[in-house]
Amino acid sequence: MFFIALYRIFKFGFQNFWRNFWLSIVTVFILVLTLFSISVVYTLNVVADNAINAIKEKVDIDLFFDPTIPEDKIFAVQAYLESQPDVKAVEYISKEQALESFRAEHQDDPTIQESLSELTENPLPATLVVKAKALEDYSNIVVNLDNSEYSHLISSRNFEDNQVVIDRLSSITDRIYQVGIGVSLIFILVAILVVFNAIRMNIYTQREELGIMRLVGANNIFIRLPFIIESILYALLASILTILILYPLLSAVSPYINNLFEGYDFKMFSYFTANFWNILGLEIIISVVISVISSMIAIGRYLRV
């Protein structure tokens, strides 16, 4: 009983879809455009967030020590820094480690390798690499260190403040993001109107069936639900099509984006494959909400029960 009713409602819903085939296609197409623009904004947001994080992650303070400073003094500085509340981590790189990694970095450069082997003494200083908990803590850490008893131990320090770059990048991405959201909102509005119109047209095409249904005492669900099913069908088709367009496109641009993230662990396409079901789910939710809302408005306005 329940299943036969469900079967019939779905049958009517599919019939509605086929009956105004081209109108249905146009409706799906507009929904695809809408979802696509939302997806682009979403992608942009993901990339921008990761770009900013990548830059933030690169920020640190390098403290260099003269070769004459004994290791236990350096450890004292490290202990002091680690006790500071705004310091996240302090890494000690000994002279030997510094040389090792320098060698490894330039192993393909024969002149450097040659000159390194000629050296009798390790020219590289020991280093403490300091990471703050937050970007704005760095200046504080530097000031505190300069005023501390340890300041004389440090031969030099290297602190690049990337704040300017970060600020500029955020303001650019914010602007792109705002434009994207604006465009998406326009698409959503258009999609609502187009779905509304498609359902309205379908109600009109079926006025005879609907009239008969009402007079023979059809249950309301048989009258209304097929139109909702029809609109859900639009949404599902649009979601699948959007994914089918979006993923190949992302996979094509992904290498270029990944290049921008040198040295930082972000692979755009893997992000999207890892989140495939979430993204598909999101597309479906957005499009179903858009089309069900507008079909319900159309039904409310044009379908007397």
Added chain:
Amino acid sequence: MIKLKNVSKIYSEDTVAVKNINLHIRPGEFVSIVGQSGTGKTTIARLIIAEEKPTKGKIIIGGWDITDIKNSEVPVLRRQIGVVFQDFKLLPRKTVLENIAFALEVSGAPLKKIKTIIPQVLKVVGLEGKADRFPRQLSGGEQQRVVIARSLVHRPKIILADEPTGNLDAINVREIIDLLLKINKFGTTVVLVTHNPGIVNGLKKRVITLDQGVIISDQKMGRYIL
């Protein structure tokens, strides 16, 4: 079976469709409602099936006060009243069988019920052999018989026919009226709205005459008096 108590339907200040109608139709009756064009016959039919709500008064169908019927209850009422309206047509792209089945499908009837009822109602209207024809392959009279068959699928207690013979010739009119009489013999209450004096005078049944929205006569063995 059908009771109208002081019923008025006022569409707007200058269109008072019916005024203070008092009417009692008993179970198993065959009643004709006659009157000139625009006197409110169709309005009464639409009030009975809750297609319109009365502006004033009370309507009771089979003991059920439908005056303030809820939208969700209207389908239940409609299944108790078989409707045959002149402009209430068959779906041209469905066969006779599909047209009748449609009425059952959309009321949630199970397949088994559909399979048993369709031959029964086709037999009543005498169209057993034409189940697979499309409406355009039938005569006007046959089409109207399909409409009547469709109105019978829920085994209604009332048949409400508004000008069912509208554009039919004399022979077909006779057939339709005979069919309604036959259905009435099974115990179904029949309300027939018509313009046709010939039909009314031949029936020798109760006749209610309307004029400008008011009942001007209600006779047991009535004649067309206008």
